[in-house]
Amino acid sequence: MKDYLVRGMSMDGFVKVVAIRSTETVRRGAQIQGTTPNATAAFGRALTAASMMGNMQKVENGSMTLQIRGGGPIGTITVVSDSVGNVRGCVTEPHVPLVEKYPGKLDVGAAVGTDGTLTVIRDLQMKEPYIGSVQLVSGEIGDDVTAYFAQSEQTPTACALGVLVDRDQSVKVAGGYIVQLLPGAPDEVIDMLEQGIRQAGAVTKMLEDGLTPEDILGQVMGSLGVVFMETTEVAYKCYCSRERVTAALISLGRKELEDIRDEGKTFPVECQFCDSIYEFTPEDIDEILKKV
Numbered sequence: 001m002k003d004y005l006v007r008g009m010s011m012d013g014f015v016k017v018v019a020i021r022s023t024e025t026v027r028r029g030a031q032i033q034g035t036t037p038n039a040t041a042a043f044g045r046a047l048t049a050a051s052m053m054g055n056m057q058k059v060e061n062g063s064m065t066l067q068i069r070g071g072g073p074i075g076t077i078t079v080v081s082d083s084v085g086n087v088r089g090c091v092t093e094p095h096v097p098l099v100e101k102y103p104g105k106l107d108v109g110a111a112v113g114t115d116g117t118l119t120v121i122r123d124l125q126m127k128e129p130y131i132g133s134v135q136l137v138s139g140e141i142g143d144d145v146t147a148y149f150a151q152s153e154q155t156p157t158a159c160a161l162g163v164l165v166d167r168d169q170s171v172k173v174a175g176g177y178i179v180q181l182l183p184g185a186p187d188e189v190i191d192m193l194e195q196g197i198r199q200a201g202a203v204t205k206m207l208e209d210g211l212t213p214e215d216i217l218g219q220v221m222g223s224l225g226v227v228f229m230e231t232t233e234v235a236y237k238c239y240c241s242r243e244r245v246t247a248a249l250i251s252l253g254r255k256e257l258e259d260i261r262d263e264g265k266t267f268p269v270e271c272q273f274c275d276s277i278y279e280f281t282p283e284d285i286d287e288i289l290k291k292v
Contacts, residue, residue, distance in 0.1 A: 004233045005055055005085055006213045011225035014185040015193060018056060019177035019213035019220075020234070022048040025087060026163055026174040028236035032275050035094040037165045038111040039074050043094075044163035045108065045141040046079045047087050048176045051234050053145075054081025056178070057122065065121040070139045072113025073097065080273075086237035088273040106165060109139035118144045120152070142176070149180065156181040156190075158197055162204030173207040177216055189224065196222030238274035245269050245278045246288060254292045261285040 005020035026044035029035075035043055046066055054064040060083060068077040075092025099110040118141075119133040132152035137143045142161040149157035161176035179197075181190065200206065200219040211219070217226050249257065249269070260267050260280075267280045280288070 002233050003235060004213065004231055005052060006217065006228050007055070007230045007232075008217060008226045008228040010189070010193075010221055011227060012189065014182050014189045015221070015224060016180045016182060017177065017217050017221065017226060018052045019217045020048060020052055020085075020175050021207075021213050022051060022174045022176070022234070023171060023207075025051065025234065025236045027171045029087075029089060030171055032236075032273075033089075033091055033094045035091065036096055036098065037169055038099055038106050038108065039091055039094045039096045040165050040169070040171060041106045041163045042068075042074055042108045042111050042141065043077060043079075043089065043091050044171065044174050045161040045176070046077045047089055047236070048161050048163070048174055049141060049145050049159065049178075050079040050081040050089070051085040051087045052176065052178050053120070054083060054087065055085035055232060055234070057083055057124070059083055059124045062125050063123045065119075065123075067119045067121070068112060068136070068141065068144070069116040069119075070113030070136050071115035072109075072111050072139060074111045074113075077112070082237070082239075085232055085234040087234070088236060088238045090272045108141065112136070112139035112141065114139045118148055120148060145178070156185075158193075160197075160203040162202065162207055164204050164208055173204070175207045175213065175216070176203055177213070177220060179220060192222060192224050193220075196220050196224065238271060238276070240271040240274060240276055242278050245271075249280070249285075249288055250292055254289065257285055257289050257292065261289065 007018045030040045050066040062083045066079045073096040079089035081087045099107040101107045122130040137147045142159045145159040149155045163174040164172040166172040269278045
């Protein structure tokens with residue numbers, strides 16, 4: 001089943017919502033990075049959040065980078081989404097030790113840490129990107145995304161993310177939702193939304209029970225109701241190419257390229273976001289030197 005996200009509004013127009021099934025996306029990301037369970041859960045939540053946030057921008061050819069540095073054993077999580085919601089990413093240390101809050105419940109915060117920041121870089125196709133950064137709240141990522149929207153964009157938000165790692169360390173299900181109050185929302189709408197979120201419960205449980213993104217939003221919105229406006233397929237997608245790698249090599253400068261060429265060996269370049277490897281022979285490097 002392909003991953004997809006849905007966007008919508010509450011029946012009264014005071015709440016903006018998005019939910020996603022990201023199981024295949026997270027599986028692919030975990031496979032590429034070779035993550036252990038805690039890192040899979042943390043990385044998967046970041047991929048899930050970034051996909052929804054990138055899609056919410058609605059800027060053609062724009063992108064959104066989510067970077068999490070919490071001081072934990074996983075190091076830095078970097079995830080990039082395009083304007084559709086296709087994502088790619090990497091982690092500094094994918095092989096973190098297994099830590100559980102209690103049997104069967106991974107402690108994502110222990111892997112990420114809380115002594116650091118969540119940074120969002122929005123490329124809106126303007127002169128300079130918009131950069132917002134907040135201190136991490138819990139390292140659980142959902143709480144931290146919620147804090148980012150509240151502090152950096154002044155938008156009351158609830159973000160819930162879930163990645164269920166099976167006993168064989170594979171990704172069983174992944175997904176999440178983001179709901180945001182629009183200006184002028186009355187207190188009764190806020191109360192009904194809070195009640196709906198409480199009654200819906202953990203997003204991982206809903207995903208495990210087979211609920212679709214539409215079902216999840218139906219549970220969360222409760223008596224407020226929801227009107228679905230858009231459904232979009234999303235996936236793990238890297239935009240690397242030989243041309244882009246060549247451009248990166250040019251940026252190394254003549255001296256370093258000459259050293260690489262003079263070694264007389266094929267020079268492999270592996271993309272940090274996917275499992276593509278681009279090989280450059282000494283003759284290829286010589287051609288690149290002509291462009292420097």
